[in-house]
Each structure stands twice: as structure tokens, then as C-alpha cells.
Amino acid sequence: MRQQALEYARTHQDEALNGLIELLRIPSISALPAHQPDIHRAAQWLVDRLTAIGLENARIIPTDGHPLVYADWLHAAGAPTLLVYGHYDVQPVDPLDEWHTPPFEPTIQGDKLYARGADDNKGQFFAHVAAVEAYLKSAGQLPVNLKFILEGEEEVGSPNLDKFIQHNQDLLRADALLISDTPMADPDTPVVVTGVRGLVYTEIFMQGPRRDLHSGAYGGAVHNPLNALVKVLAALHDEQGRVTVPGFYDDVQELTPAEREAINAGPLTEESVLAETGAPALWGEPGYTVAERLSVRPTLDIHGIKGGFIGEGGKTVIPAKASAKVSMRLVPHQDPHKIARQFADYVRRLSPPTVTVEVVTHAAADSAVVDIADPAVQAAGTACELAFGRRPLFQREGGTLPIVATFGKVLGAPVVMMGLGLPDDNIHAPNERFHLPNFYRGIEAAIHYYDIFSTVAPRR
Ligand SMILES: [Zn+2]
Incomplete structure (x- = not known):
């Protein structure tokens, strides 16, 4: 089943890319009330797409703010259930005059796809949409039971997500939550995130x-x-x-000496941060490394x-x-x-x-930390290694993903963060972009992950 899906994904890369480009054309900026209709247009577009690729129960779920999108496929009898989270809202685009191409006219230059949301988070979660499509269109089934929950308010601090999770535990119940909304270290070095601030x-x-x-x-x-x-x-x-x-x-x-050692084993150095940001000098608390x-x-x-x-x-x-x-x-x-x-x-x-x-x-x-030894987390290591040819780093991340703490606390299942972005993708800034080879390898990583997860994850 996995091999069929991988072959389908490799021969249908253009279709996956075209789907992503359609979604990126919708300016679903959650912070600006004027874009409310676009938020709804993006949600409806997703419902249609998720239905078209063979998922079931696809629907818009209203909240007190912007709606969620849900869909599932629950026919893998005896297999564990995976919940895939993403967010379809994007950051505002200003300063607009610093964009080299219009933020909602996706533009490909070399290996990069430029658009607001290209990395954060439409490009990253769409790799999962394409991976599910590859299974359902080739083998007609998935190795796991799978649910999608796509949020429309992540960029404004997820004000309604906690309450929604609390009140919809049965709908969201899963043996793990999988999120692709974090950066890799570089195009060849994946990172499995083990904690968020x-x-x-x-x-x-x-x-x-x-x-x-x-x-x-x-x-x-x-x-x-x-x-x-x-x-x-x-x-x-x-x-x-x-x-x-x-x-x-x-x-x-x-921190314990072992924790410090693990953190400082990553690629972040004073030199790399200076080079990446162009800041004249670094700043911050004495006694701690930049990482x-x-x-x-x-x-x-x-x-x-x-x-x-x-x-x-x-x-x-x-x-x-x-x-x-x-x-x-x-x-x-x-x-x-x-x-x-x-x-x-x-x-x-x-x-x-x-x-x-x-x-x-x-x-x-809340901040959150992840148990590295959990089989669902280890499965991400194997999946990344197969797709990217290199074992990922297991590292804490400086950003915040509110769902990680809430999901762990309320549903008691591990959270797996297998990101596909790059540190220089300009998220939240002008000229946001996505490294397309990561998109395609991300689709394959997801295909591997669903299958490996189905065999290693204990059912809760
Ligand atoms: Zn963001």
C-alpha cells in the first residue's frame, strides 16, 4: 500500500502543487475583519478538496471566531487513529511594498514558491492532504484511521481552540496528533520538535x-x-x-547538562544567526548560548x-x-x-x-514538552530518514503552538511535530516562500509516517 502511494505521489507532484497554489490565492488573513469572506472561502475550498480526495464527513465547524474544517477516514479496522492539525489562516502582508511578487499571486522562482502562507501553514499541511490523496487514489485506503482538523485562527492566538477541544473530545480523539508547522534545520536536515514555548x-x-x-x-x-x-x-x-x-x-x-548538550548540538550558532538575520550584532541574556x-x-x-x-x-x-x-x-x-x-x-x-x-x-x-521515547514520536524519525535521507534532529523550538499543550492535557495523546519549513522561509514577513523539494519530500515523509505509525503506535 505504501509503495503504491509513494508512486502516485511521485507521478502527481504537479497536481499537488496546483492544489496548493489555488489555496494560496485565497487571502485568508485572520487578523483583518475585511478578510472574513476570504476565511470562509478558504474553509469551503478545503471542504471541497478534502471531499474530492476521498475523505468523509468533511465540514465547516463554526466557532465564536473563524471556523474550523474537519474531515476523516475511519475504515482501518484495528489500526490506531491519527489526528492531523494545520491552520489555513495567514498573517497580514504589510509592508506590502517590500514584496517582490504579489503575496496572493503564488509565484515560482527556481526551487521556491512565493506567497503568503506558502510555508506557514498552507504549504506544510497541504503535504498531508496530498499524502492522503496518494493513498486513497492509488490503494483506495489508508493504513491508519485519520482525522484532519484545520484551524482558521492560529495567527491570532487560537482564541477558540481550547474550548473547542474541551467540548469535542470524542470528535478529536486520536492516538497521536501530527503537526507540520515548524522549521527544518536546512533543506537536508529534518527536525522533530520536542517542545514549544x-x-x-x-x-x-x-x-x-x-x-x-x-x-x-x-x-x-x-x-x-x-x-x-x-x-x-x-x-x-x-x-x-x-x-x-x-x-x-x-x-x-x-537546564541539566545533558539538555544543554542536546540543544547546543543543533546547527544554530552566533555566526549562523548573524548571517541569517543581517543584524549588526547579537543581543540577549548572558550565560546562555544563542541556541x-x-x-x-x-x-x-x-x-x-x-x-x-x-x-x-x-x-x-x-x-x-x-x-x-x-x-x-x-x-x-x-x-x-x-x-x-x-x-x-x-x-x-x-x-x-x-x-x-x-x-x-x-x-x-502554555508551553509544552514532548516525550522523545514515545513510539509515535520515534516514527517521525524513521519517516523523515526515509524521505529526506537523513536522521532528523530532535530539538526544542522557540515558537508557540497552543494546540500542543491543550491536546496533550485534554486528550492525553502524544504530539508529533514534523515540520517542513526552512528558517529563511520569511514566515510572517514579506516574500514568504516554501522550498518546493521540501513539499515533495514532505508528502513522502507523511506517506511513510502514516504506515509506520499504524504498526508502532499503541492504541489508547
Ligand atoms: Zn504563523
């Missing part, structure tokens, strides 16, 4: 005078909320790059500051309000809700009485 996403709002004022008439007497805000923001790190929120590091556990700072240490970043006048020319305004978006990446044992409270208390304490301040928490997600 948590996240707290906040916004600080400061209000000064009732309305905008003229700085010539009121400057020096009425405190400018932008001045107050940047002072607070600047105080969130110390000179060395450590986060100053009281209690921030209290629950962070120090550690990027994966197992917590961080704080300002993502945007709003207020005042940023048009051309000069306008001498004291704005009435100013705001900033700030997030923190968290590591195991840090409770995102506790950190959110500590952060809000600290910002309020730092703020002067000359402004009023409000701190809103937009999203909070």
Missing part, C-alpha cells in the same frame, strides 16, 4: 489629556503619553537583556507602538493616547496567566500618575 500577548493603553494638544501651548506641563509609554517600555529589560518583570524567572527551571536563548529561555518583545503623528512633515502634537503591543515567550513551568498578571501589575506600577494606563491580555498559551 508558551506565549502571553498583551497591549498597553495610555491616556493623557482628553484630546490631542499643541506642544507649543502645553508641552512641559501636560505629560505626553508617548513619552510616558516609551519610558515604561524601556524599563522592561535590564542592561543585560534580562526581563525585569518581578517574578518573571521564578518558575523557570535551570538556548532561542528555545528554552523566556523572552519579552515589543511588536508595535501606536500614537501621535507619523505622516510626512512635522506636526507638533501631544497625542491624547499611546499604546504598545508586547508579548512574552514562556518556557515550561511558567504559567501564562500568572505571568500576565505580574506583567500588568508591573506596568501599572511603572506608569506615572500623569497618565492612566490599561493593560489587556489578548492571548495566553
Whole structure:
């Protein structure tokens, strides 16, 4: 069965690519209300596609926000069940003028497919759609029972996913969750991710005078909320790059020498990060290597500051309000809700009485670690080795995937993260792209994985 599927995949690469390109043309940006119709168009397109390749029960599931897409094939009697997760929403595209090709007109240049969502996450999960299609169109069956759950709100922090999983445990029940939404080390070195960081996403709002004022008439007497805000923001790190929120590091556990060794065995070095980012020099907590700072240490970043006048020319305004978006990446044992409270208390304490301040928490997600010894995780090692010709690295990842913690906690099954992206795919940035050889080898890795998983995974 596996051989037939592999042959089908190899002879139908163009069809898989064309399907992906169709999906990439739909600008399903979850953060922007104007794109709501596109979100629905993408969800409906997926339902149609999943039905066409032979999956059953394909449907749109509404939530309080953007809908989920579900489909399954449950005819592998006695075999374990695999749940495949992906997300069909994408990040906004600005700054648009930095794109070399239009973000929703997928363009192939050499080995790369350029489009918003090409890597994150349409290209990566579509490898699974193509792998399932290869089995169903060639052998007429899958070696596993398989369910797809595709989310439309991952890029806005998955506000409805936890509740959905809690309330739909029977629908989602599986012996493992498989996610392709993480990077490989390089085009020939796959990575099986063994942990993800948590996240707290906040916004600080400061209000000064009732309305905008003229700085010539009121400057020096009425405190400018932008001045107050940047002072607070600047105080969130110390000179060395450590986060100053009281209690921030209290629950962070120090790494064992073995853990440090494993983390530092990967390809990330100061030189590689400098070369990849073009930053003039690196920055961060002393006492930790760059690989550690990027994966197992917590961080704080300002993502945007709003207020005042940023048009051309000069306008001498004291704005009435100013705001900033700030997030923190968290590591195991840090409770995102506790950190959110500590952060809000600290910002309020730092703020002067000359402004009023409000701190809103937009999203909070737990970190998670994966048991490397689990057969479902080990199966990914074998599948990657067969498809990419090299044993994958087993590594922690700096990003956040809220479903990993929730799924493990609620459904008690292992989470397997077998990513197909590359570190320089420009996800969340202009000129996002996907390395097409990874797409095709990813399809084969998925075909191998379903079959290996069916023989090794214990049924729960
Ligand atoms: Zn993303």
C-alpha cells in the first residue's frame, strides 16, 4: 500500500502543487475583519478538496471566531487513529511594498514558491492532504484511521481552540496528533520538535489629556503619553537583556547538562544567526548560548507602538493616547496567566500618575514538552530518514503552538511535530516562500509516517 502511494505521489507532484497554489490565492488573513469572506472561502475550498480526495464527513465547524474544517477516514479496522492539525489562516502582508511578487499571486522562482502562507501553514499541511490523496487514489485506503482538523485562527492566538477541544473530545480523539508547522534545520536536515514555548500577548493603553494638544501651548506641563509609554517600555529589560518583570524567572527551571548538550548540538550558532538575520550584532541574556536563548529561555518583545503623528512633515502634537503591543515567550513551568498578571501589575506600577494606563491580555498559551521515547514520536524519525535521507534532529523550538499543550492535557495523546519549513522561509514577513523539494519530500515523509505509525503506535 505504501509503495503504491509513494508512486502516485511521485507521478502527481504537479497536481499537488496546483492544489496548493489555488489555496494560496485565497487571502485568508485572520487578523483583518475585511478578510472574513476570504476565511470562509478558504474553509469551503478545503471542504471541497478534502471531499474530492476521498475523505468523509468533511465540514465547516463554526466557532465564536473563524471556523474550523474537519474531515476523516475511519475504515482501518484495528489500526490506531491519527489526528492531523494545520491552520489555513495567514498573517497580514504589510509592508506590502517590500514584496517582490504579489503575496496572493503564488509565484515560482527556481526551487521556491512565493506567497503568503506558502510555508506557514498552507504549504506544510497541504503535504498531508496530498499524502492522503496518494493513498486513497492509488490503494483506495489508508493504513491508519485519520482525522484532519484545520484551524482558521492560529495567527491570532487560537482564541477558540481550547474550548473547542474541551467540548469535542470524542470528535478529536486520536492516538497521536501530527503537526507540520515548524522549521527544518536546512533543506537536508529534518527536525522533530520536542517542545514549544508558551506565549502571553498583551497591549498597553495610555491616556493623557482628553484630546490631542499643541506642544507649543502645553508641552512641559501636560505629560505626553508617548513619552510616558516609551519610558515604561524601556524599563522592561535590564542592561543585560534580562526581563525585569518581578517574578518573571521564578518558575523557570535551570537546564541539566545533558539538555544543554542536546540543544547546543543543533546547527544554530552566533555566526549562523548573524548571517541569517543581517543584524549588526547579537543581543540577549548572558550565560546562555544563542541556541538556548532561542528555545528554552523566556523572552519579552515589543511588536508595535501606536500614537501621535507619523505622516510626512512635522506636526507638533501631544497625542491624547499611546499604546504598545508586547508579548512574552514562556518556557515550561511558567504559567501564562500568572505571568500576565505580574506583567500588568508591573506596568501599572511603572506608569506615572500623569497618565492612566490599561493593560489587556489578548492571548495566553502554555508551553509544552514532548516525550522523545514515545513510539509515535520515534516514527517521525524513521519517516523523515526515509524521505529526506537523513536522521532528523530532535530539538526544542522557540515558537508557540497552543494546540500542543491543550491536546496533550485534554486528550492525553502524544504530539508529533514534523515540520517542513526552512528558517529563511520569511514566515510572517514579506516574500514568504516554501522550498518546493521540501513539499515533495514532505508528502513522502507523511506517506511513510502514516504506515509506520499504524504498526508502532499503541492504541489508547
Ligand atoms: Zn504563523
